[in-house]
Amino acid sequence: MQYPELEAFEEEARAVEDTLAGMSEDAWERPGLGEWSVAELVAHLVRAVTRVDAYLDVEVDAAQPVVDRVGYWRFDLVAEAPAIAARAREEADGVEPGVLVQRFTEGWQASATRAGALGPDHLLATLRGPMRLDEYLATRVLELVVHHLDLRAALDQPPAGTPRAERLTMQLLESLLGGPRPRNFGRQRFVRAATGRLAVDDPRFPVLR
Numbered sequence: 001m002q003y004p005e006l007e008a009f010e011e012e013a014r015a016v017e018d019t020l021a022g023m024s025e026d027a028w029e030r031p032g033l034g035e036w037s038v039a040e041l042v043a044h045l046v047r048a049v050t051r052v053d054a055y056l057d058v059e060v061d062a063a064q065p066v067v068d069r070v071g072y073w074r075f076d077l078v079a080e081a082p083a084i085a086a087r088a089r090e091e092a093d094g095v096e097p098g099v100l101v102q103r104f105t106e107g108w109q110a111s112a113t114r115a116g117a118l119g120p121d122h123l124l125a126t127l128r129g130p131m132r133l134d135e136y137l138a139t140r141v142l143e144l145v146v147h148h149l150d151l152r153a154a155l156d157q158p159p160a161g162t163p164r165a166e167r168l169t170m171q172l173l174e175s176l177l178g179g180p181r182p183r184n185f186g187r188q189r190f191v192r193a194a195t196g197r198l199a200v201d202d203p204r205f206p207v208l209r
Helices: 004-021 025-029 038-055 077-092 097-118 133-154 163-177 187-194
Strands: 031-033
Touching: 004 038, 004 097, 004 133, 004 163, 025 038, 031 038, 031 133, 038 077, 038 097, 038 133, 097 133, 133 163, 133 187, 163 187
Parallel strands: none
Antiparallel strands: none
C-alpha cells in the first residue's frame, strides 16, 4: 500500500543512495556535520531509516497514538545531542564504507516494505510513545531531507533532494514554526534556516537544531 509519507520516504532514500554511490573513498573521513565525519553522518542516516523496521518489532501497549509528527520534535534536542552524537560515532567505528552503504540500502528497503504492508494507520512504538506509522514516517523523511543536505554540503555538491520529501519536510517545519515560511525563502533555504544551518534575522529560527 502506497501513501504520501511512504512515497516521500522511498524517493528521498533513493536519492541518498545515489549520493552514496558516487562518493570517493577519501570522502568518508571528511568533516560531515559538527563533530561528525561523513562516515558518522551516514551512520546516523542508517539509524534514521532502520527505525521503522526496528520499532515494528516492539509491542505497542496502547490503542491510540499519543504523539504526531509535530509533537515528536517537541523535546530538548540540545540535551539529547551528546548521546545522539556519541551513538553515531560508535555505529561508524571500524565499519567499512561499503558496509555502511549496504546497511543504508537494506535498512530503508526493509522499513519501506513493512510500512507498505501495514498501512498508514498502523500503530508503532517510538521513543516519544505510540504513533501512527504515517506520522512516524514523516519524521524519517525530515531526517533524510535534512541530513541529505548536510551530506551534499560536506561533499561540496549541490543539493539533490526530492520535491515530495522536501515539501513534506517544509510543511512539518512550518507547523513547528507556527506559520508559513518567509516569502523569500525557498524550500531548501527554509529547511536550512529552520534547522539552524543558516543564520537568519528572525527570532523564530531555528525551530530545530
